Amino acid sequence: MRYSYHTLSVFEYFVLHLSPSALQHLLDWMDPNSLVLLSRTCKTLHGAYTDYARTVWNPARIYGRWFARPWFFRRMLRRCGGIVSGSIVFNFFDRGRRKRNVMHIFLRSAGADELCGWFSEQGYASICGGYKPNDPLWHGVHCVKAVMPQSEEERGVLATYLFEKVVIGESGILEAFVAKLVVIDVDPVQYVLFDFDYTGEMNFLTADGAVSIFPYDTFVDRISYISWNGDEKFQATQASTRKHLRRGVTTIRGGVTRMRSSFKTGQQQVLDEKCWFIPFQDKLFEFPGWPDSYYGECTPPIPFEVLYLSDVKHADLFRLKIAEPYIWRALLGDGLKGGEEDDDVEIQ
Numbered sequence: 575m576r577y578s579y580h581t582l583s584v585f586e587y588f589v590l591h592l593s594p595s596a597l598q599h600l601l602d603w604m605d606p607n608s609l610v611l612l613s614r615t616c617k618t619l620h621g622a623y624t625d626y627a628r629t630v631w632n633p634a635r636i637y638g639r640w641f642a643r644p645w646f647f648r649r650m651l652r653r654c655g656g657i658v659s660g661s662i663v664f665n666f667f668d669r670g671r672r673k674r675n676v677m678h679i680f681l682r683s684a685g686a687d688e689l690c691g692w693f694s695e696q697g698y699a700s701i702c703g704g705y706k707p708n709d710p711l712w713h714g715v716h717c718v719k720a721v722m723p724q725s726e727e728e729r730g731v732l733a734t735y736l737f738e739k740v741v742i743g744e745s746g747i748l749e750a751f752v753a754k755l756v757v758i759d760v761d762p763v764q765y766v767l768f769d770f771d772y773t774g775e776m777n778f779l780t781a782d783g784a785v786s787i788f789p790y791d792t793f794v795d796r797i798s799y800i801s802w803n804g805d806e807k808f809q810a811t812q813a814s815t816r817k818h819l820r821r822g823v824t825t826i827r828g829g830v831t832r833m834r835s836s837f838k839t840g841q842q843q844v845l846d847e848k849c850w851f852i853p854f855q856d857k858l859f860e861f862p863g864w865p866d867s868y869y870g871e872c873t874p875p876i877p878f879e880v881l882y883l884s885d886v887k888h889a890d891l892f893r894l895k896i897a898e899p900y901i902w903r904a905l906l907g908d909g910l911k912g913g914e915e916d917d918d919v920e921i922q
Contacts, residue, residue, distance in 0.1 A: 582618065598630075606667075640675075652780075656679050660677065676752045683716035690735055694707065696739070697739050700737055702735065716732050731758055736752060738752045767787070772801070776788060802894060
């Protein structure tokens with residue numbers, strides 16, 4: 575592509591003359607909001623941003639360290655209706671790389687047998703959870719448990735399996751890769767929305783894209799709110815708070831006044847304009863005879879509500895709740911209040 579340099583600004587001229595590595599280093603230091611503004615400046619810089627985005631937000635950068643065929647793992651995610659969550663996803667959006675190699679995968683019963691078996695075939699050893707591929711009774715245990723009554727503490731979790739593989743890393747040092755497969759009895763995206771306690775962790779990867787539910791607060795303001803679960807005794811654990819601090823994210827623990835404008839009350843849905851969705855550019859390989867998915871769409875547009883619940887003891891304080899539509903409004907009635915003000919949060 576040829577550029578007519580006399581029509582370019584000084585900054586555009588500067589960017590175009592950077593080496594690829596220097597340009598990536600420059601863009602790495604920009605927060606997501608600045609990157610978006612840069613991409614909207616002009617066609618020239620939009621092209622630079624597009625090339626950069628394809629490089630840094632490429633799932634193969636992550637999965638290539640875990641699997642010899644990362645596209646096949648994505649194919650398994652689509653077939654099983656699973657999603658990837660946790661620190662690995664936060665690092666994906668944040669364009670960072672942390673030392674711990676831990677992957678959390680949430681999926682429903684239909685995909686548990688296949689995904690556990692696939693990890694075993696990839697050289698991962700089962701270290702916890704009782705994975706028994708040769709036991710005929712094991713293959714039906716999730717289905718049996720899915721239709722049985724569960725206690726409130728289980729919160730929809732049917733089984734948890736840990737797989738580990740130790741390899742020699744690029745630096746010659748042994749690296750351990752740990753995958754935690756959590757089998758649940760609800761849609762995995764619903765589980766992230768309604769069962770996760772922190773808004774900063776409501777990010778996930780599907781087979782076809784990456785989704786962050788509250789991107790501005792999480793990756794620009796670096797704030798994570800607690801989604802109140804109805805338990806007055808609930809406290810953010812020190813371990814979770816330290817984990818967020820390592821990421822540069824502050825956890826809002828207690829009641830707040832005048833919520834941020836980015837966190838407005840009302841109905842939303844996954845993949846709407848308030849979410850950050852990064853579609854993966856490359857297409858997955860097709861396998862004759864394989865159903866596309868047991869459970870349909872990889873990322874269903876699930877509706878949810880952002881509610882501010884008035885504190886019982888202090889009427890001027892509010893708690894945040896990411897809720898299933900209607901349910902919490904009907905349950906609490908007059909206990910709900912809006913937070914449409916544009917003032918910043920004041921931590922109490």
